[in-house]
Amino acid sequence: MAWDTPLADRVKNLKPSPTLAVDAKAKALKAQGIDIVNLSAGEPDFDTPDHIKEAAIKAIKEGFTKYTPVGGIAELKDAILAKMKRHYGLEYTPEQVLVSTGGKQGLYNVIQAMVNPGDEVIVPVPYWVSYPAIIELAGGIPVFLPSEASTNFAIDMERLKALVNSKTKAIILNSPSNPTGAVYDTETLRAVAEFAVEKGFYIITDDIYDEIRFDGKGPENPASVLPEAKDHVIVANGVSKTYAMTGWRIGYLAGPNPVIKAATKIQSQSTSNANSIAQKAAASALSGPQDCVARMVEAFRQRRDYIVDRLNGMEGISCPMPQGAFYVFPDLSAFSGSRAGGKTISTSLDMADYLLEEAKIACVPGIAFGDDRFIRFSYATDPKIIEEGMNRLEEALKKLEK
Secondary structure, three states, X not given: OOOOOOOOHHHHOOOOOHHHHHHHHHXXXXXXXXXXXXXXXXXXXXXXXXXXXXXXXXXXXXXXXXXXXXXXXXXXXXXXXXXXXXXXXXXXXXXXXXXXXXXXXXXXXXXXXXXXXXXXXXXXXXXXXXXXXXXXXXXXXXXXXXXXXXXXXXXXXXHHHHHOOOOEEEEEEEOOOOOOOOOOOHHHXXXXXXXXXXXXXXXXXXXXXXXXXXXOOOOOOHHHHOXXXXXXXXXXXXXXXXXXXXXXXXEEEEOXXXXXXHHHHHHHOOOOOOOHXXXXXXXXXHHOOOHHHHHHHHHHHHHHHHHHHHHHOOOOOEOOOOOEOOEEOOEOHHHOOEEEOOEEEOOHHHHHHHHHHHHOEEOEEHHHHOOOOEEEEEOOOOHHHHHHHHXXXXXXXXXXXX
16 A cells, blocks of 8 residues: 655645746746747846855865855855945944845744744735745744735735734835836835834845836835834845856845844754855956946846837736836736636736736736736846737737637
């Protein structure tokens, strides 16, 4: 008789990342020779700048291939401290910084360090797909805070205040946002920070897209706009998006000593240190020339302008203007109930499947981000691919019948 392998309860309802799953499916189809326009992945199409790659090559040649301190090498921590001072006006000590294997591990570590079973963490909707799962893996309860496209997905402070109670441990903010590209304004960040201080909960601010903004402003977060809230704020960031270093897997946390010390302890019993060579490369990214960032941001801005114009020119689509990151989050709910080839489109997952099958466009359904009305397209790819994707989308939508 076959023996059923027992699994922990924590994984039984755990879903794989929808964005990675869609990207993998699209790449598999492409490997079969199918012409797929992949607008699903949150990965810059630019190559990692040369001076960063040279730093990694130098590290290899010099034999920098051994274990490092769990929390990160001094050179990288110094570069992170300098960035926090330069962009946010915030001063931290090296002990208040933890370098991790990508931004996702940093978020996982800090939630594991802070959240007890039954604790609540507020998650504004739409959210990055992994936030709820990371909270649930710690035994916490994600509490969702709705928002609307009509207000550019702004936080409703009255709704937020109604959700906070004695079980509230933290709120996760992501600005610029994945998937919407929305940026919280200074007044909102200050209001949330003041409320966190008043009620005694933490703010985890996911700043991974902080330099990819199109409003001419520099990075902001709750601690930078209200310095007295600094002890309530944990900053999560990394080099993946800003420097086209997704595969290098370097993220970091900065925050209060007790939280960072606890997160470091957790990392010491899981992965230990982040990759030594990638740490050297990340130090070069943060402390070296920054003109490469400005060039990438300008390219993203031009792509954003094009794709938003195309989407809003299509009947039945409404697409807010992103202020940062490299995603658009158009509302395609007007097509709910439409039919094509005997299939009815009732959900964003149905729409994403239809676009993959009919138009050979890979995108991510809005339900993965907590809102079934939307679809996420990434414009972190070549403008010609974006144009072809929009042409295919327009033709595919015209084929739908009510």
